[in-house]
Amino acid sequence: VGGRRIVVTPSEVHEFAYCPRLYFFNVHVGRERGLRERLRLLLGRLYHAIFSLRDRAAGRSVEESIEVELGGGVVVRGRPDAFSVEDGRVLVVERKSSRPPRSGAWMSDAAQASVYAFMLTMIYGAREARIRVEYPGASRETVLDPERVALVSRLIDDIVAVKVHGIVPWAARSERKCSRCPFRRECEILDEVDVDGELYEPGSWLAGLVVDRGFG
């Protein structure tokens, strides 16, 4: 990308998989977080701190900074909640304080955890990677297979298109998401501008993928 290093984080992947359009606004417009959101973040940190003790006791690395370089100057950088590497096998643990879906994992959680598994597989040359998303009272797990690797690389490609080239992505509309979105009005205005529907909208392939059912 013109000799520049483009950093993508798994948290960005989470945000993009939740709503690509919301990710666009956060990157290109920005905003101050409201009190409720800040409180939720604080509670999330507390939740992670409590469980990090359990992960450490189990011999896992906790919030260790990792980085991999992909082609085209793209660098993926982040800190998985917890992971272990044993005998060529990686286990990634992603903790979420939100309610789980009835089955599988939320697409955004699954995408974030899959990126970490992909990165750790590259770093350690692992031959197998298990991905676990831990919700309060529910643990959902799967493996990093070629299909999931393709999903990860598609997400990263689309994020670069939005972040670097400013392409307006698809809006993952739902009453639940949009009713509490700080960019609701701006989002509607953008829809009025792009009416021909012929332009490629990064993330449009996520339509209908709210839950990742590959997680059992």
Ligand code: SF4
């Ligand atoms: S209004 Fe809805 S679709 Fe638009 S950015 Fe916000 S959450 Fe996404």
